[in-house]
Amino acid sequence: MARTGDRPARTPQVLKGMRDLLPQQMVLRQHVIGTFRRVFERYGFEPIETPVLEYLDVLTGKYGEDEKLIYHFQDRGGREVGLRYDLTVPLARFVATHRHELVFPFKRYHIEPVFRADRPQRGRYRQFWQCDVDIVGTASMLADAEVIMVWIDALSAVNMPNFVVHINHRKLLQSMAQVAGVPEAQAATIHRAIDKLAKIGRDGVHAEMVNHGIPPEAADRVLDLVALEGEPAEVLAELRRRLAGNQLAEEGIADLENLFRYLGELNADPAHYQLDLSLARGLDYYTGPVFEAMVKEPNIGSLGGAGRYDHLIGMFLGEDIPATGASLGLERIIDVIQELHLLPQPRTVSEVLVTVFSDEGLEASLSLVSQLRAGEVNAEIYLGERRDLRRQVQYADRKGIPLVAFLGPDEIAAGTVNLRVMASGEQVTVPVSAAAETIDRLLKQERSGDGAAGQ
Amino acid sequence: MARTGDRPARTPQVLKGMRDLLPQQMVLRQHVIGTFRRVFERYGFEPIETPVLEYLDVLTGKYGEDEKLIYHFQDRGGREVGLRYDLTVPLARFVATHRHELVFPFKRYHIEPVFRADRPQRGRYRQFWQCDVDIVGTASMLADAEVIMVWIDALSAVNMPNFVVHINHRKLLQSMAQVAGVPEAQAATIHRAIDKLAKIGRDGVHAEMVNHGIPPEAADRVLDLVALEGEPAEVLAELRRRLAGNQLAEEGIADLENLFRYLGELNADPAHYQLDLSLARGLDYYTGPVFEAMVKEPNIGSLGGAGRYDHLIGMFLGEDIPATGASLGLERIIDVIQELHLLPQPRTVSEVLVTVFSDEGLEASLSLVSQLRAGEVNAEIYLGERRDLRRQVQYADRKGIPLVAFLGPDEIAAGTVNLRVMASGEQVTVPVSAAAETIDRLLKQERSGDGAAGQ
Numbered sequence: 016m017a018r019t020g021d022r023p024a025r026t027p028q029v030l031k032g033m034r035d036l037l038p039q040q041m042v043l044r045q046h047v048i049g050t051f052r053r054v055f056e057r058y059g060f061e062p063i064e065t066p067v068l069e070y071l072d073v074l075t076g077k078y079g080e081d082e083k084l085i086y087h088f089q090d091r092g093g094r095e096v097g098l099r100y101d102l103t104v105p106l107a108r109f110v111a112t113h114r115h116e117l118v119f120p121f122k123r124y125h126i127e128p129v130f131r132a133d134r135p136q137r138g139r140y141r142q143f144w145q146c147d148v149d150i151v152g153t154a155s156m157l158a159d160a161e162v163i164m165v166w167i168d169a170l171s172a173v174n175m176p177n178f179v180v181h182i183n184h185r186k187l188l189q190s191m192a193q194v195a196g197v198p199e200a201q202a203a204t205i206h207r208a209i210d211k212l213a214k215i216g217r218d219g220v221h222a223e224m225v226n227h228g229i230p231p232e233a234a235d236r237v238l239d240l241v242a243l244e245g246e247p248a249e250v251l252a253e254l255r256r257r258l259a260g261n262q263l264a265e266e267g268i269a270d271l272e273n274l275f276r277y278l279g280e281l282n283a284d285p286a287h288y289q290l291d292l293s294l295a296r297g298l299d300y301y302t303g304p305v306f307e308a309m310v311k312e313p314n315i316g317s318l319g320g321a322g323r324y325d326h327l328i329g330m331f332l333g334e335d336i337p338a339t340g341a342s343l344g345l346e347r348i349i350d351v352i353q354e355l356h357l358l359p360q361p362r363t364v365s366e367v368l369v370t371v372f373s374d375e376g377l378e379a380s381l382s383l384v385s386q387l388r389a390g391e392v393n394a395e396i397y398l399g400e401r402r403d404l405r406r407q408v409q410y411a412d413r414k415g416i417p418l419v420a421f422l423g424p425d426e427i428a429a430g431t432v433n434l435r436v437m438a439s440g441e442q443v444t445v446p447v448s449a450a451a452e453t454i455d456r457l458l459k460q461e462r463s464g465d466g467a468a469g470q
Numbered sequence: 471m472a473r474t475g476d477r478p479a480r481t482p483q484v485l486k487g488m489r490d491l492l493p494q495q496m497v498l499r500q501h502v503i504g505t506f507r508r509v510f511e512r513y514g515f516e517p518i519e520t521p522v523l524e525y526l527d528v529l530t531g532k533y534g535e536d537e538k539l540i541y542h543f544q545d546r547g548g549r550e551v552g553l554r555y556d557l558t559v560p561l562a563r564f565v566a567t568h569r570h571e572l573v574f575p576f577k578r579y580h581i582e583p584v585f586r587a588d589r590p591q592r593g594r595y596r597q598f599w600q601c602d603v604d605i606v607g608t609a610s611m612l613a614d615a616e617v618i619m620v621w622i623d624a625l626s627a628v629n630m631p632n633f634v635v636h637i638n639h640r641k642l643l644q645s646m647a648q649v650a651g652v653p654e655a656q657a658a659t660i661h662r663a664i665d666k667l668a669k670i671g672r673d674g675v676h677a678e679m680v681n682h683g684i685p686p687e688a689a690d691r692v693l694d695l696v697a698l699e700g701e702p703a704e705v706l707a708e709l710r711r712r713l714a715g716n717q718l719a720e721e722g723i724a725d726l727e728n729l730f731r732y733l734g735e736l737n738a739d740p741a742h743y744q745l746d747l748s749l750a751r752g753l754d755y756y757t758g759p760v761f762e763a764m765v766k767e768p769n770i771g772s773l774g775g776a777g778r779y780d781h782l783i784g785m786f787l788g789e790d791i792p793a794t795g796a797s798l799g800l801e802r803i804i805d806v807i808q809e810l811h812l813l814p815q816p817r818t819v820s821e822v823l824v825t826v827f828s829d830e831g832l833e834a835s836l837s838l839v840s841q842l843r844a845g846e847v848n849a850e851i852y853l854g855e856r857r858d859l860r861r862q863v864q865y866a867d868r869k870g871i872p873l874v875a876f877l878g879p880d881e882i883a884a885g886t887v888n889l890r891v892m893a894s895g896e897q898v899t900v901p902v903s904a905a906a907e908t909i910d911r912l913l914k915q916e917r918s919g920d921g922a923a924g925q
Contacts, residue, residue, distance in 0.1 A: 027566035027786040030523055030551060035564050037571060038516035038578070045507075045517060052500075057843045059820040059850030061493035062500055066597050067522060067553075067583065068485055068541075086523075088543030091587050096485060098522075109490050111482035116492060118868045120853040123493070128522065132546050142521050153853045157832075161853065168843075280836040331482040365514040377612075381735040388512045388623075395514030398575040398608045398616065413573045 032133070032141030039362045039415075040349075046358065047173055047349055048126055051146050054169040055124040058161060060148050063123045065105040067130075071095040073108050077300060077327070084131040098130035102147040103300075103327070103340060110151050110338075111331035119152030119336075122161075126345070138350055146319075149340030154325065156270055159304045160277035162321060162341045166308055167287045170318065173348065174357040178318065181291035181307045182247075182274070185322070186267035188295055190258055191240050195233040204229065206295035209241055213293070217242070240292065247275040247290040254292075270303060300324040306341060315351050319343035359462070362415030366393040367434075367454055369420045370407045372427075379427045383420065383447060390451025411437060417461050418454060436461065487588070487596030494817045494870075495804075501813065502628055502804055503581055506601050509624040510579040513616060515603050518578045520560040522585075526550040528563050532755060532782070539586040553585035557602040558755075558782070558795060565606050565793075566786035574607030574791075577616075581800070593805055601774075604795030609780065611725055614759045615732035617776060617796045621763055622742045625773065628803065629812040633773065636746035636762045637702075637729070640777070641722035643750055645713055646695050650688040660684065661750035664696055668748070672697070695747060702730040702745040709747075725758060755779040761796060770806050774798035814917075817870030821848040822889075822909055824875045825862045827882075834882045838875065838902060845906025866892060872916050873909060891916065 029035060036044065052062075071087050074097045078085075087097035099105050102125045110117065126146045133141060148165050150158040163180050170178050188209075192202040208223040215223070217238055224234040240257065243250045251268050258264035271290065278288060296305040303323030309316060321341030329335035352358050369384045371377050380396055387394035395416070397407045404421075411419045421433040426444070433444045436457055445453045484490060491499065507517070526542050529552045533540075542552040554560050557580045565572065581601045588596060603620050605613040618635050625633050643664075647657040663678040670678070672693055679689040695712065698705045706723050713719035726745065733743060751760040758778030764771060776796030784790035807813050824839045826832050835851055842849035850871070852862045859876075866874045876888040881899070888899045891912055900908045 027528070027563045028525060029567060030521060030525060030545075030549065031547070033521035033523060035521070035567065036519035037568065038518060041517035041519060044519075056819040057846070057848050059818075059823075059848060061819055062496035063493060064491035064496060064499075066485060066488035066490070067585070068488060068597065070483055070485060073482070086545065090485075090541065092486070094485065108482045112484060113490065113492065118865060122850070122853075130522070142523065150853060153855055155853055155855050157851070158853050161851070277836065280833045282837070282840050363514075364511040364516055368514075378735045381732065382737070385737045391512070393511050393514060395577070396612070396616070398577075398605060398610055398613050400608055400610050410573060 030141070032135035032139075034140060034142075038364075039360070042362070042364060043352065043358065043360050044345070044349055047345065047352065048144075048146070050172045051126060051169050051343070052124070054172050055148055055165060057168070058122070058148075058165045060122045060124040060165070063106075063109065063125055064127065065099070065102075065109055065125070067098055067128075068096050069099055069105060069108065071097040073097075073331075074100055074104055076330070077104050081131075084133050086130050086132050100131055101129050102127065102145050102342065103149070103324070106147070106149055106151070106340070107324075107328045107338070108331050110328050110336065114332070117151075120158065121151045122149070123151070124148045138347065140346060144345035146343040146345055147340060149338060151328065151338040152336055154337040156273035156304070157277050159270075159274050159306075159323060159339045160281060160283075162339055163274075163278060163288060163306060164281050164283055166306075166319070166321070166341055166343070167283055169343065170308065170348075171287075173352060175310065175318070175348070175351065176355070176357070177312050178287060178308055178310045180288040181294045181309055182271070182288060182304060183291055183294035183296075184267035184271050184304050185301050186263040186270075186303065187254070187258075187292065190261045190264035190267065191237050191292075193263065194240070194258055194261055195229075195236040197229055197233050197237070201227065201229060205237060209237070209293050210295040212241065243292055247271070250290055250292070251275075267303075274304060296320050296322055300327045302326055303339070308343070310351070313355070315347075317344075318348055318351075364393055365395045365414065365416045366458055367395070367418040367420055368407065368411040368414075368416045369394055369396045370404060370422065371397050371402050372404070372421070372423050373402070376422055376424070376427060379422050383422060383432060383450065386447070387420075387451050387454065392451050392454050418457060420450070420454075485596070487590035487594075489595060489597075493819075494815070497817070497819060498807065498813065498815050499800070499804055502800065502807065503599075503601070505627045506581060506624050506798070507579070509627050510603055510620060512623070513577070513603075513620045515577045515579040515620070518561075518564065518580055519582065520554070520557075520564055520580070522553055522583075523551050524554055524560060524563065526552040528552075528786075529555055529559055531785070532559050536586075539588050541585050541587055555586055556584050557582065557600050557797065558604070558779070561602070561604055561606070561795070562779075562783045562793070563786050565783050565791065569787070572606075575613065576606045577604070578606075579603045593802065595801060599800035601798040601800055602795060604793060606783065606793040607791055609792040611728035611759070612732050614725075614729050614761075614778060614794045615736060615738075617794055618729075618733060618743060618761060619736050619738055621761070621774070621776070621796055621798070622738055624798065625763060625803075626742075628807060630765065630773070630803070630806065631810070631812070632767050633742060633763055633765045635743040636749045636764055637726070637743060637759060638746055638749035639722035639726050639759050640756050641718040641725075641758065642709070642713075642747065645716045645719035645722065646692050646747075648718065649695070649713055649716055650684075650691045652684055652688055652692075656682070656684060660692060664692070664748050665750040667696065698747055702726070705745050705747070706730075722758075729759060751775050751777055755782045757781055758794065763798070765806070768810070770802075772799075773803055773806075819848055820850045820869065820871045821913055822850070822873040822875055823862065823866040823869075823871045824849055824851045825859060825877065826852050826857050827859070827876070827878050828857070831877055831879070831882060834877050838877060838887060838905065841902070842875075842906050842909065847906050847909050873912060875905070 085097045085100050090096050128142050128144050192205050204227045208220045221234050301322040302325040305322035307320050308318040323339040325337040369380050371380045384394050384396040419435045432450050435442045540552045540555050545551050583597050583599050647660050659682045663675045676689050756777040757780040760777035762775050763773040778794040780792040824835050826835045839849050839851040874890045887905050890897045
């Protein structure tokens with residue numbers, strides 16, 4: 016191809032809506048991903064991976080009109096291919112592909128980037144990471160309860176404050192439309208309107224429904240149902256009365272009764288979940304309970320969505336396998352962690368910079384840095400060609416390395432090393448043989464204090 | 471678009487040359503990636519991330535004729551874009567983009583997938599992972615020594631046997647061609663021929679050179695130089711005599727003398743590196759030392775390549791920044807670990823399955839699983855709808871979960887739990903309050919033994 020030949024200096028641009036992550040961002044990101052992985056594995060969710068590229072028709076027909084946001088092209092073999100749009104559809108394809116190699120109920124997690132050619136906005140990117148957990152092969156509400164529990168534990172583990180998992184049921188939404196006398200084809204209009212309740216209020220939602228041709232009385236009946244609030248058991252009992260005789264409602268209520276019972280028995284903190292009859296998640300493929308993790312105080316909004324999708328795998332297999340799952344948006348969560356300072360944010364992985372006094376002193380510095388690494392310290396040796404000490408200390412300071420080790424002729428002669436804590440200026444000279452241990456102690460001291468070095 | 475509409479069952483195919491990774495593969499993979507990350511961070515390499523998609527002209531003009539393997543297309547905004555082909559060119563673009571935010575010398579690692587529309591073969595995929603470390607902003611051979619050291623530590627940490635980092639210098643290769651009287655334009659022919667020395671022998675290489683129009687005497691002179699073997703210091707001294715007066719040779723030899731000196735002072739195990747004058751890495755952009763990690767016994771071949779590329783960043787910046795780096799191929803390394811059983815290969819992240827005796831017993835099982843998770847045990851509760859115990863034990867067996875917890879009416883009444891070690895059949899009944907601790911002990915015992923449970 017050599018399409019652009021040998022032009023000299025190319026503009027080093029990143030594509031619109033995409034971005035690089037710098038070390039300081041990555042250190043926090045890896046910490047969050049590591050925490051989520053640990054929590055997911057604590058519940059027995061297993062890691063899997065699927066390719067970034069899929070046959071395009073694996074992806075199409077699942078996302079409604081958002082399907083137009085799929086990146087797609089023809090590869091050199093003439094195949095229509097697309098970049099994955101989420102991790103749920105690839106999971107459904109994966110389960111169909113590997114059905115005979117998997118043990119069911121199959122619990123998997125998957126933390127990787129997905130791609131959407133969406134209009135870029137603040138906090139919304141064209142490549143972003145999802146953190147998914149799913150349970151495939153059981154219709155038991157225990158699976159849905161586990162998915163909610165793992166969310167509660169994962170968000171708690173990154174110190175997320177005041178989050179609440181809102182819970183509703185697709186069948187309840189459908190039954191409300193039936194009871195209100197709204198034709199099947201208009202049900203989606205109702206769900207979209209209800210979804211705006213918090214934003215535009217009861218009158219606004221009522222007006223929107225009426226504008227879409229729903230009779231005013233029907234809109235009122237739906238809004239009266241949606242307005243029910245309180246203890247899940249009480250609200251569900253009230254719904255059972257009001258929607259008596261409606262088959263979908265009875266199925267949805269029975270599911271939710273089981274779900275809330277299991278959450279109680281799993282000791283879920285009631286502050287972290289609630290029944291929310293106005294929750295109407297968008298995706299077409301949900302069939303049962305739907306969930307959304309939200310933070311309203313401060314007003315952060317949604318951290319992720321979830322729900323049961325008992326027919327999606329059937330689109331690949333020709334035979335349904337029940338499944339439920341949840342997806343957290345990594346970027347949003349990390350933005351919140353940074354804004355609210357929920358976790359320490361070290362700027363670097365390095366714990367100590369070993370300086371080089373001179374070419375003669377290099378051997379001692381190399382020997383020290385090897386010894387520190389063997390002692391499980393993250394240790395750098397200064398690699399610049401100009402070795403004045405001021406420049407080396409400045410390097411540690413700019414990178415945020417908490418400790419600097421000095422080895423001048425006196426220290427080398429005495430077999431010692433001088434360690435400086437960058438934040439406090441505290442200095443200590445110890446035998447080289449005790450350096451790793453001393454560094455460990457100084458780091459612990461730094462991290463337990465206000466720790467400017469850890470900022 | 472809705473290009474494929476609502477066809478019922480789609481064939482769940484993975485694209486040619488791509489693949490899914492199942493939990494058992496992922497558990498090992500995550501262990502290896504975690505090990506590499508830990509070693510890279512021990513040296514102060516910082517994590518970064520770049521987008522999968524780049525402007526196509528960021529990628530072109532760097533890879534020679536292999537450029538045709540880049541996946542590329544026009545996005546919806548009419549931009550020519552490509553999937554990254556390696557992690558080195560994106561790094562060069564990253565450094566140019568963020569030059570003023572980075573602290574130099576800049577050390578980064580990057581472990582992510584890359585994409586090549588190559589002919590698929592056994593062990594070669596179109597999406598595969600690279601594990602890169604690079605040091606940008608210094609011409610010091612200390613940086614090259616650090617890159618070799620981190621390779622040695624990383625490969626040692628996954629128990630790779632008998633690996634050797636072969637080391638050569640691009641300038642030495644060039645000088646040999648000069649000394650042999652081969653015109654500049656034919657130098658690449660010589661490098662390609664030399665690269666096959668191990669495979670086709672001296673006579674074969676000689677014939678190939680002559681076939682390409684190199685005079686037989688010139689071919690002999692090159693092959694005599696390449697055949698030099700022994701202690702790096704001695705070989706370099708001999709080369710200094712034979713290539714005396716050649717500017718490129720003197721620069722290359724001086725670099726390598728420093729490099730081997732630093733490796734010695736960093737206590738690198740001499741069994742793991744050697745000067746190999748026949749090593750001629752392919753990529754156009756190398757300018758200094760080049761490295762390749764190889765295992766010859768058993769005959770595994772290359773695990774990764776590396777080298778110095780002092781002009782690549784200049785292609786983006788218009789001004790050179792020296793850099794050196796190394797790339798390990800994750801797939802190849804994992805294949806070797808599996809074939810040679812270099813690491814334990816647990817089949818699941820789960821440590822214990824909590825069974826459910828009956829619907830009445832469910833509450834006790836849910837309470838136990840919550841308690842175990844709080845005690846840092848990776849605990850699953852059986853989620854299937856049909857709960858005969860045989861089925862539950864079979865589930866644990868098929869997944870490879872090492873322990874199963876039973877809570878029947880007797881145990882529930884007594885506040886105890888019965889734990890079974892799947893591999894040995896050993897059973898023990900303990901108070902629920904001691905369950906987490908007992909599980910911890912049983913797992914340690916399993917792992918320290920021959921541990922069929924860990925297989």
